Amino acid sequence: MTKKTVFFSLVISFFVSLTLVYVLFLFDFFSVETKNIEQQMKQELSILTKKLKANFSIISIETTSLSQNLSKKFAEDFNDNKRISENLTNNQIENQELNLTKLINDKHNLNLGILNSNHNLTKLINESYTTLHSGLITSHASGVFFISDFSFSKDALPTNKAGLYLRNLEPNVINSNFYDIRYFIGPASIQREKKISMVPQWQMEFVLKPEVINIFTALQNIEGQITTNKQFNWSKKTTLEDYTRVVICSSPVKDNNGRFWGIAGYDISEMLFKLQYSPSLENKKSFFILTSFESATSNLNEQVEPSISFNIDDSLVSSNFINSKIAPTGTVAVFEKNNSTIFVDSLGKRYIGFFEHINLYQTDSPFENKINQTAIFIPEDEILILKKKEKINTFAFFCISFLIFGIIPVFFSAFFIKEKILVKEIVIPQNTKETEIFENFIANLNTLSISEKRIFDLYRKNYSGAEIAKKLNLSINTVKTHSKHIYEKLGISSRKELLVFTSMMDEMKNKH
Amino acid sequence: MKKSIILFISCALLILSVSSCTKNNYGLSPKKPTTITMWHNYGGIMQESMENLVDIFNNTEGEKLGIVISITSINSTATLQEKILQVINDEPLAPELPDITTCYPSIAVLLNEKNMIANLSEYISEEDLNYYIPSFLEEGEIDDKLVVFPIAKSTEVLFVNATLFDEFAIANNISYEDLNTFEGIFKCANLYYKWCGKDFFTADSFYNIVQTVFRQKNQYFENAEDKKLNTNNALYKELFSSIENAVSNGGIIIYDGYSSDLSKTGEIVCSIGSTAGILFYGDKITYPNNETRNVEFKVLPYPVFQDGNKIALQRGNGMSVIHHEKDADSKKKEYAASLFLKWFTQPENNLYFISETGYLPVMKDSYNKIMSGNIPETTQQPIINLLKTASLMESEYTFYYPLVFDDLNSLSKAFEKEFKSSMKKVVKAK
Numbered sequence: 032m033t034k035k036t037v038f039f040s041l042v043i044s045f046f047v048s049l050t051l052v053y054v055l056f057l058f059d060f061f062s063v064e065t066k067n068i069e070q071q072m073k074q075e076l077s078i079l080t081k082k083l084k085a086n087f088s089i090i091s092i093e094t095t096s097l098s099q100n101l102s103k104k105f106a107e108d109f110n111d112n113k114r115i116s117e118n119l120t121n122n123q124i125e126n127q128e129l130n131l132t133k134l135i136n137d138k139h140n141l142n143l144g145i146l147n148s149n150h151n152l153t154k155l156i157n158e159s160y161t162t163l164h165s166g167l168i169t170s171h172a173s174g175v176f177f178i179s180d181f182s183f184s185k186d187a188l189p190t191n192k193a194g195l196y197l198r199n200l201e202p203n204v205i206n207s208n209f210y211d212i213r214y215f216i217g218p219a220s221i222q223r224e225k226k227i228s229m230v231p232q233w234q235m236e237f238v239l240k241p242e243v244i245n246i247f248t249a250l251q252n253i254e255g256q257i258t259t260n261k262q263f264n265w266s267k268k269t270t271l272e273d274y275t276r277v278v279i280c281s282s283p284v285k286d287n288n289g290r291f292w293g294i295a296g297y298d299i300s301e302m303l304f305k306l307q308y309s310p311s312l313e314n315k316k317s318f319f320i321l322t323s324f325e326s327a328t329s330n331l332n333e334q335v336e337p338s339i340s341f342n343i344d345d346s347l348v349s350s351n352f353i354n355s356k357i358a359p360t361g362t363v364a365v366f367e368k369n370n371s372t373i374f375v376d377s378l379g380k381r382y383i384g385f386f387e388h389i390n391l392y393q394t395d396s397p398f399e400n401k402i403n404q405t406a407i408f409i410p411e412d413e414i415l416i417l418k419k420k421e422k423i424n425t426f427a428f429f430c431i432s433f434l435i436f437g438i439i440p441v442f443f444s445a446f447f448i449k450e451k452i453l454v455k456e457i458v459i460p461q462n463t464k465e466t467e468i469f470e471n472f473i474a475n476l477n478t479l480s481i482s483e484k485r486i487f488d489l490y491r492k493n494y495s496g497a498e499i500a501k502k503l504n505l506s507i508n509t510v511k512t513h514s515k516h517i518y519e520k521l522g523i524s525s526r527k528e529l530l531v532f533t534s535m536m537d538e539m540k541n542k543h
Numbered sequence: 544m545k546k547s548i549i550l551f552i553s554c555a556l557l558i559l560s561v562s563s564c565t566k567n568n569y570g571l572s573p574k575k576p577t578t579i580t581m582w583h584n585y586g587g588i589m590q591e592s593m594e595n596l597v598d599i600f601n602n603t604e605g606e607k608l609g610i611v612i613s614i615t616s617i618n619s620t621a622t623l624q625e626k627i628l629q630v631i632n633d634e635p636l637a638p639e640l641p642d643i644t645t646c647y648p649s650i651a652v653l654l655n656e657k658n659m660i661a662n663l664s665e666y667i668s669e670e671d672l673n674y675y676i677p678s679f680l681e682e683g684e685i686d687d688k689l690v691v692f693p694i695a696k697s698t699e700v701l702f703v704n705a706t707l708f709d710e711f712a713i714a715n716n717i718s719y720e721d722l723n724t725f726e727g728i729f730k731c732a733n734l735y736y737k738w739c740g741k742d743f744f745t746a747d748s749f750y751n752i753v754q755t756v757f758r759q760k761n762q763y764f765e766n767a768e769d770k771k772l773n774t775n776n777a778l779y780k781e782l783f784s785s786i787e788n789a790v791s792n793g794g795i796i797i798y799d800g801y802s803s804d805l806s807k808t809g810e811i812v813c814s815i816g817s818t819a820g821i822l823f824y825g826d827k828i829t830y831p832n833n834e835t836r837n838v839e840f841k842v843l844p845y846p847v848f849q850d851g852n853k854i855a856l857q858r859g860n861g862m863s864v865i866h867h868e869k870d871a872d873s874k875k876k877e878y879a880a881s882l883f884l885k886w887f888t889q890p891e892n893n894l895y896f897i898s899e900t901g902y903l904p905v906m907k908d909s910y911n912k913i914m915s916g917n918i919p920e921t922t923q924q925p926i927i928n929l930l931k932t933a934s935l936m937e938s939e940y941t942f943y944y945p946l947v948f949d950d951l952n953s954l955s956k957a958f959e960k961e962f963k964s965s966m967k968k969v970v971k972a973k
Contacts, residue, residue: 183832183833184833200586200619201618201619201622209619209621209622209625211619211622218831218833219804219807219808219829219831220831222804223800223804226799226800228800228801228804229800229801229803229804229807229823231588231803231822231823231825233807234829235829235833236833274588302590302617306616306617351613352601352611352613353594353597353598353601353612353613353614354598354601354602355598355602356602
């Protein structure tokens with residue numbers, strides 16, 4: 032094999048290997064792990080979103096049902112002037128003239144009336160207790176509340192509202208055999224009567240955050256013709272008692288006469304969300320969020336980056352680990368790049384993932400334009416590590432392939448079948464001088480002694496000097512002496528020549 | 544040449560074997576982190592503090608050592624115990640146990656019987672353990688094995704609404720010293736009742752008062768051999784009679800909920816409860832008519848009965864590390880868990896946790912730091928007051944932990960119910 036042949040073999044195997052790598056690359060052979068992660072993320076997002084939608088739909092139904100039950104109860108209990116009057120007498124309330132029904136029709140008067148008798152407001156809240164408590168036990172939510180439109184305080188701000196807020200520290204979805212209901216907001220007298228544990232952050236009444244006040248007003252102003260079961264609202268992440276971060280689903284408590292008593296509903300705490308919707312991507316730090324952004328109705332692919340953004344402070348976030356260095360903070364901008372969705376937080380931390388639109392409202396709901404999103408993402412670093420690994424794998428595959436198709440065959444050829452190839456490559460001499468030598472070679476074959484003939488025959492069979500010595504039980508020096516005589520008699524100067532001529536002899540025999 | 548290669552390989556092997564003997568890290572590697580799952584029962588602010596510390600650990604020491612702590616369940620104590628019992632009893636729908644869980648000694652005994660709990664003495668040296676409060680460690684020892692590791696304990700103290708008490712004290716010529724003994728408290732209660740017609744004192748658990756008074760008088764209320772409570776004992780009769788008289792004289796309320804409920808509405812002046820209850824005492828009280836008043840709460844050491852010894856109850860659970868028999872990595876996880884527990888209890892980390900929650904630190908050095916004012920700047924004043932009292936108690940009092948035997952839990956609950964029922968009859972009769 033000539034150097035030229037070796038060079039061409041290597042070039043061909045280089046291109047064969049390169050083509051193989053390219054073909055496999057086209058079939059994503061080297062990015063299986065990245066694709067798997069992406070596939071897993073898509074699947075996980077789909078599963079969690081479906082689960083979330085189902086659970087949230089149930090809570091929406093439970094919320095409207097709760098507010099209807101309360102409306103009915105209040106209407107029954109407080110429409111009967113006689114009963115109120117009896118109740119007031121029994122409880123020795125100073126204002127015997129108080130008629131709550133009449134006062135509810137006139138908000139201004141109502142507040143004055145309530146100021147004269149906190150007892151009636153306490154009674155109103157007390158009436159809600161059983162409905163709220165039983166609702167919470169059967170619900171998949173973490174808390175239940177009734178926020179009345181009234182306050183115990185004389186000079187109450189619009190944010191101060193009397194009501195009741197109970198939370199179950201062991202929600203149904205976590206533990207179906209056991210519940211642990213705590214008293215967060217409400218009159219102390221009800222807590223004593225119901226023998227329910229107070230929490231350290233207990234408050235007598237609500238001090239509502241702007242987000243909740245807006246919802247309160249929006250629900251109060253819903254027009255009567257909208258079906259009751261569509262009158263509910265899902266908030267952004269907020270808090271009802273300054274400590275626990277929740278999203279609330281609320282519905283107006285209105286009776287048939289259109290009188291507004293307040294709002295009622297359920298909450299889902301961030302902890303419950305974490306426990307219920309923790310993404311399970313194997314060995315990957317991942318986040319699942321529920322959020323909403325106002326500009327999300329347009330098509331993302333048509334937008335210039337960044338397409339949309341959302342605020343982590345308004346979103347429920349669930350992750351399968353605890354590490355604030357990795358968790359997103361502040362406003363998160365969402366980009367579409369190379370068929371991937373990239374999330375970048377306010378500190379510049381980058382994530383890769385997917386998101387889905389989710390509609391929590393029914394058609395014709397007063398809030399049907401509010402579009403929520405769920406998203407799943409993992410830190411970009413995790414994907415970059417995988418991609419680096421893929422590059423290494425691709426290069427390693429190319430090297431192995433080149434080794435298999437190119438270097439190893441050449442190596443074998445060069446060292447193990449070198450002589451056979453050399454013999455095959457020898458061409459029968461064509462010029463006169465060489466023909467003469469060949470003729471002498473054949474003519475003098477008969478002059479070889481028996482010992483020389485035996486050695487000659489073994490040379491023809493490609494034996495080396497050492498092998499011949501071993502085979503014939505001779506010393507190597509004896510073989511060398513015989514070889515010298517053979518070369519002299521046949522008119523040749525090397526073993527190579529001997530092999531060339533014997534090969535020519537064989538060819539001639541074959542021709543004949 | 545050959546000889547020198549053999550010599551080099553022999554040396555390398557020797558160094559490797561010696562280093563593996565002296566510092567066995569059970570295969571922990573920062574390149575391939577080991578995830579440790581954890582269950583705990585801390586809610587609210589305590590949960591937040593725990594999560595913050597886990598976050599810090601994962602970002603610092605955990606990252607260096609290759610350990611990631613993952614909290615997989617947060618439940619009430621009762622639910623956590625129920626889950627563990629399901630596993631112990633091999634129930635069909637039992638969950639898989641985590642690597643670390645909050646645990647009481649009574650549950651640890653059962654886990655130990657099933658060989659499902661790790662002996663932390665194997666991973667934490669005796670020298671390191673010497674830095675911890677001995678009685679905190681002793682409570683978690685079963686069969687000479689350290690199976691419940693203290694991470695934060697609590698004791699009982701007297702919470703006093705100083706604003707209300709000061710007004711009362713001036714008018715009636717009494718002082719805080721009167722609150723050092725049960726007799727003094729009963730006297731004040733009677734005076735207060737006569738002065739304003741309101742209640743003065745209650746306790747979260749009268750069972751705890753009885754068992755602590757017994758220890759103060761060098762006796763045991765629990766009879767572990769017969770598995771019953773010594774209610775026929777002369778000391779018990781004397782104590783019962785004292786409380787009965789006090790209730791009869793007025794000023795002591797028998798309440799079924801937490802005493803802090805009554806403190807928050809200004810219905811009592813002082814109460815005995817767990818130090819971990821400090822978060823229940825804010826800086827204002829809300830009267831039933833929604834009027835609020837700014838007040839100051841003081842924390843006083845546990846009262847003593849009739850010149851008894853200064854002894855207080857040691858409360859609070861600890862952390863147990865689960866031994867997973869079938870898991871090949873169990874030893875590695877146990878070691879990783881022990882490193883986390885050691886880190887968590889180091890004064891700087893432990894003080895962060897307790898300064899947010901009102902629990903007590905578990906290392907001796909932490910108390911020195913508290914006494915020298917070396918506590919996190921963010922610590923709120925009520926917790927500072929509490930920690931100072933707790934440190935005083937650590938030096939002057941002896942903490943004792945209750946005996947553990949089957950049925951003690953149900954016995955103590957039945958006693959509490961019966962005791963309160965008897966006292967309520969006295970109130971009614973009054």
